[in-house]
Amino acid sequence: MRYVTLRVSPTEGEAFHPLGRALSADEAVERGNIHRVEMLDDGSGLLLAEARGDVARYREILTESEYVYDFSIVEDDGWWYSYTHFEPNEDNREMLELQYESELAVETPIEVQADGAFVLTLVGPMGAFREATPTDTDAYTVEVLETGEHHPELGDLFLSLTERQREVLEAATDLGYYDNPRQATHEDIAADVGAAPSTVGEHLRKIESRVFAHLVR
CATH class of the missing domain: 1.10.10 (Arc Repressor Mutant, subunit A)
Known part of the structure; x- marks a missing residue:
């Protein structure tokens, strides 16, 4: 089994989705790791992610976003966790469909960097990487950070x-x-x-x- 760690960066702005851009642009909020993201049968998305800063402002951004159907927040010491039901855009759907159909597994958490880039690790058999590893598009660029043999516990x-x-x-x-x-x-x-x-x-x-x-x- 192999792994590859990638840095996937949006070509415009600091996020892959308008909600992410709104959160990244607000100095009162710091985005953290993504622990789970998936697309439902109806085409909507579910996201479990960390954040910290002004939780009231974070709630306000999610409440005002036209892309958020519903959300809940669990506050912890320093970081909080938000579970958000949202409307993906075309780029999100493409990335989620690639993840869903691929033989590669995405290790979590996914690191969200200050400039909006994602650092994620894909794991799977060698043959699956040839067809399923993301490549540069108009929406994002991909940089390989590390690769090698993966031995899961x-x-x-x-x-x-x-x-x-x-x-x-x-x-x-x-x-x-x-x-x-x-x-x-x-x-x-x-x-x-x-x-x-x-x-x-x-x-x-x-x-x-x-x-x-x-x-x-």
């Missing part, structure tokens, strides 16, 4: 799976696919996750190959 092995693989694995476990005797088929899992049975079978083979290869090592 057992505790973060689940996180080394792709979003789609984790979804399939969770459904398989919940439905009893790994029970003895087995309680579910590929068809049952496919109906739960909205995929073809053959696609489910392929995902499960890749998941099992990655897990067993790690345990043998």
Whole structure:
């Protein structure tokens, strides 16, 4: 398994989304790491991120943004965590779709730098990098910071799976696919996750190959 750490920088401004630009432009708020970001079936996005500074101003920015459907904030010592349901723009959708369809997993947290760039690490088999690693576009530029062999600890092995693989694995476990005797088929899992049975079978083979290869090592 390989990893590559990238610095992805917006070509204009200090963020990839109008909400991010509003937060970056406000001196009362400091953006922190992104712990989770994903796109829902309806095309909207979910974001779990850190920030610090003036939490009242942060709430005000999110409340006034036309791109925010809903949000909640959990305050902690120094940093707080915001869970935001938002409307992605075209660039966000392209990046999230690439993440969702790829065999590469994104390690979290994703570092948000002062100039709006993201520093993130992708993990996966060598062959997947040829097609799924982001390259420069009109919206962003990509710089490779580091690459090499990746050896996940057992505790973060689940996180080394792709979003789609984790979804399939969770459904398989919940439905009893790994029970003895087995309680579910590929068809049952496919109906739960909205995929073809053959696609489910392929995902499960890749998941099992990655897990067993790690345990043998």
